[in-house]
Amino acid sequence: MSQPPPGVFEATALQEPAKSRPSSSIPLRIVALCLTSVVAAVNYTNYGPLIPIMRTDLHINNGQAGLMSTLLFLGLAVAYIPAGALADRYGSRPVLIGSGVLLVTGGLLLPLIPNFTWILFCRTISGIGAGGAFVAGAGVAASMGKHAPVAQGLYGGSVQIGSGLGLLLTPVLSSWFGWRGAFHFWGLFAILIVITWLIVNDGQVAHAPTKVDVKAGLRSPAVWLLGLAHMGTFGLGNAIAAWIAVYLAHQYGLTLGLAATLGSIALLSGMFFRPLGGILIGRGIIGAIPLLRMGTMMGFIGVALLAIPLHIPILVITGMGLIAIGATIPYTSVFNEAARLRDVSKGIAQGLVSVISVPTVILGPPLIGFLFENTGQFTLAFGSILIFSSIAVTASFLAGPAVKRETISSSLLTKG
Numbered sequence: 001m002s003q004p005p006p007g008v009f010e011a012t013a014l015q016e017p018a019k020s021r022p023s024s025s026i027p028l029r030i031v032a033l034c035l036t037s038v039v040a041a042v043n044y045t046n047y048g049p050l051i052p053i054m055r056t057d058l059h060i061n062n063g064q065a066g067l068m069s070t071l072l073f074l075g076l077a078v079a080y081i082p083a084g085a086l087a088d089r090y091g092s093r094p095v096l097i098g099s100g101v102l103l104v105t106g107g108l109l110l111p112l113i114p115n116f117t118w119i120l121f122c123r124t125i126s127g128i129g130a131g132g133a134f135v136a137g138a139g140v141a142a143s144m145g146k147h148a149p150v151a152q153g154l155y156g157g158s159v160q161i162g163s164g165l166g167l168l169l170t171p172v173l174s175s176w177f178g179w180r181g182a183f184h185f186w187g188l189f190a191i192l193i194v195i196t197w198l199i200v201n202d203g204q205v206a207h208a209p210t211k212v213d214v215k216a217g218l219r220s221p222a223v224w225l226l227g228l229a230h231m232g233t234f235g236l237g238n239a240i241a242a243w244i245a246v247y248l249a250h251q252y253g254l255t256l257g258l259a260a261t262l263g264s265i266a267l268l269s270g271m272f273f274r275p276l277g278g279i280l281i282g283r284g285i286i287g288a289i290p291l292l293r294m295g296t297m298m299g300f301i302g303v304a305l306l307a308i309p310l311h312i313p314i315l316v317i318t319g320m321g322l323i324a325i326g327a328t329i330p331y332t333s334v335f336n337e338a339a340r341l342r343d344v345s346k347g348i349a350q351g352l353v354s355v356i357s358v359p360t361v362i363l364g365p366p367l368i369g370f371l372f373e374n375t376g377q378f379t380l381a382f383g384s385i386l387i388f389s390s391i392a393v394t395a396s397f398l399a400g401p402a403v404k405r406e407t408i409s410s411s412l413l414t415k416g
Helices: 026-045 048-058 062-090 092-112 116-142 145-189 191-199 214-218 221-241 244-252 256-282 288-307 313-326 331-339 346-356 359-375 379-383 385-415
Strands: 008-010 211-213
Touching: 026 062, 026 092, 026 116, 026 145, 026 191, 026 221, 048 062, 048 145, 048 244, 048 256, 062 092, 062 116, 062 221, 062 346, 062 359, 092 116, 092 145, 092 191, 116 145, 116 331, 116 346, 145 191, 145 221, 145 256, 145 331, 214 346, 221 256, 221 288, 221 313, 221 331, 221 346, 221 359, 221 385, 244 256, 244 313, 256 288, 256 313, 256 331, 288 313, 288 331, 288 379, 288 385, 331 346, 359 379, 359 385, 379 385
Parallel strands: none
Antiparallel strands: 008 211
16 A cells, blocks of 8 residues: 655545535635734734833843844744644644634733743744744635735735834833733733634635645745745844834934834835735736845845945935835735645645745844944944845745746646
């Protein structure tokens, strides 16, 4: 009797149609996805405005403060592939509910003990929850047929809303409840994910027989190149977002609240550009890969402008604008193309792309903090991110042939 190759397992339980719930409508599913994205993404930036307070209370330095981002995104990286495999096997809805529970747990436990090691542990738990929710949600969006590009764009755009709210509201929450109360609030906020997916049906066929082959994803050049390119969009944007409030306060003498507000405006603008990318692709105005290339180049130029050691507001405004667009508009390009690859299941492809993109968000924030701590300037600190950005730009230009080759083979087999 033949056996599946190593690294492959099959879900053999069949769905019982008579007992299955009807799928929720497309608009309702999109609303649920957007809410999930907002709630999870708050954790990407909610610690940034608290750095000065926590630095004093916990006696940590800027480099250590950056580890709060590193451990969060390390948790995301740990969750991506298992969450994708579980979503492929059991459907996205159970993964979304479980991920919401982890986000609540991490958020509520973090403020209980004012110990930095404990805080990093809880940030990791939150990261695992956010990573699972992210991949499972991307799978739901990609399964919406002709609506997938727009759904993917709106889902990604909501990440920017969450990141913006994390910067915008956290200083207010901190002034009311202290830094512990602010984290506690965001932990309670995550309950919305659990409630939402207990009500909404994701529309996917759970328990359908499917193969989940991680090794196929690791052998795919398209997966690697899409992931490395994503490093210069999603990864770059979040690495800079973690420090943008401190940067603006340091460079222009702004209060931290005002600096966080200005930084959140740039992030919130991304809620328009991510859906715009999906619309442009869906209507055939621009191809997915050309849009990805444009995004990585805009991110590179934007960071370079912020790194220039001149106090010229127009450079900062232009740089933040380029990062806001470049980090967000190619989102649909990455995840829809990953979902269309022939030899890699959707969940595994999207999970691996997400894992490959994390070096910028894992290494970037503590590196920025360390260099800022030792130089007193952001020139070298932000300039170091250009290393990751250069790799991403190169990968975006190499991704086109690889994605085309692996996607075309799929269509040929389908026709045959």
